[in-house]
Amino acid sequence: MNQARLRLATVTVAPFLLALAVQPAVLVVLGDRLPDSLATHFDLSGDADRAPTSRTAALVGTVLLFAGVGALWAGSALGSPLGARGPRWLTAGGWALSGLLGYALTATLFANLDATDSSAARFPPWRLGVAAAVGLVAAGVGLLLTRFVPEAGGEPAGDDGTARIDLADGELAGWSRRTGSGRLLATGLMTLVAGVFIAVVVGWRHGPGVFLIGLLLLVFASAHVSVDRHGLTVRMGALSWPRVRVPLDVIEAASSRRINAVADFGGWGYRIRHKRTGFVLCSGEAIVVRRTNGREFAVTVGDSATAAALLNTLVDRRRRS
Numbered sequence: 001m002n003q004a005r006l007r008l009a010t011v012t013v014a015p016f017l018l019a020l021a022v023q024p025a026v027l028v029v030l031g032d033r034l035p036d037s038l039a040t041h042f043d044l045s046g047d048a049d050r051a052p053t054s055r056t057a058a059l060v061g062t063v064l065l066f067a068g069v070g071a072l073w074a075g076s077a078l079g080s081p082l083g084a085r086g087p088r089w090l091t092a093g094g095w096a097l098s099g100l101l102g103y104a105l106t107a108t109l110f111a112n113l114d115a116t117d118s119s120a121a122r123f124p125p126w127r128l129g130v131a132a133a134v135g136l137v138a139a140g141v142g143l144l145l146t147r148f149v150p151e152a153g154g155e156p157a158g159d160d161g162t163a164r165i166d167l168a169d170g171e172l173a174g175w176s177r178r179t180g181s182g183r184l185l186a187t188g189l190m191t192l193v194a195g196v197f198i199a200v201v202v203g204w205r206h207g208p209g210v211f212l213i214g215l216l217l218l219v220f221a222s223a224h225v226s227v228d229r230h231g232l233t234v235r236m237g238a239l240s241w242p243r244v245r246v247p248l249d250v251i252e253a254a255s256s257r258r259i260n261a262v263a264d265f266g267g268w269g270y271r272i273r274h275k276r277t278g279f280v281l282c283s284g285e286a287i288v289v290r291r292t293n294g295r296e297f298a299v300t301v302g303d304s305a306t307a308a309a310l311l312n313t314l315v316d317r318r319r320r321s
Helices: 003-029 055-079 086-111 126-148 182-201 204-219 261-265 304-320
Strands: 175-180 222-228 231-236 243-246 251-259 269-273 276-280 284-291 296-300
Touching: 003 055, 003 086, 003 126, 055 086, 055 182, 086 126, 086 182, 175 182, 175 304, 182 204, 222 304, 231 251, 231 296, 231 304, 251 261, 251 296, 251 304, 261 269, 261 276, 284 304
Parallel strands: 276 296
Antiparallel strands: 175 222, 222 231, 231 243, 251 284, 269 276, 284 296
């Protein structure tokens, strides 16, 4: 693991480790002033509306929540492409989520403070607003800390569509790389966790829809881009589906070009514009393929100059054969 990824993972997992330390500490400090069973679910008026939870179960549930989500977030940060600002927004999202959940769970303990039994506990709705504010402040802290994470070294994008790679006759070559959007990944993860949270706090019938939206966001948050004898292939998400392929026989030329997601394609995701389409997850360097019919297909990915050069070489080889 290089230094950039190690620092990114450390900054990403830090708020979850902090929450893991704070929650048990608060529970121990307030232990004598808390009832044996805690109210953990409240209606919109702030009254406890479900069966209480034992302090041991509440502690175990909190530890599993922060440990599981923290591991998921750190794994996503390690697997996301470095460079640009994507992983930084992913880290900021983790800080926001841990801040929001950390405050909400701590406030739940204080709601049970000095209560004769769990039914006397109250969780005023305004505390949810404070939780959101804490999450925003935590996101700012996380974004600030990512300034200490060095940028990954990458190859500059060129604009020469005639670049080639020397290959001997019969020699095989391939290129592949992952690309992704840290913002979209963070949004998908937060939506996924929000779906579980809503299902537990509000009701099971309200959570699955939000959870499904989170899954869809995660599917389109990353892609695997490859160049080989079949052409240019983009496989989206962990399931490698849906898939877009541009065969060699329809490619006129390939180039590496810098793309502005908003100015050039009007946003992020799979975009369709006049005489061009693209899978755009961020602003930056991209492989741009010009088809024989004059249309262009672009995909934002690092080391695009190497991929474009290999594509041109493979296209030339196919023409000669």
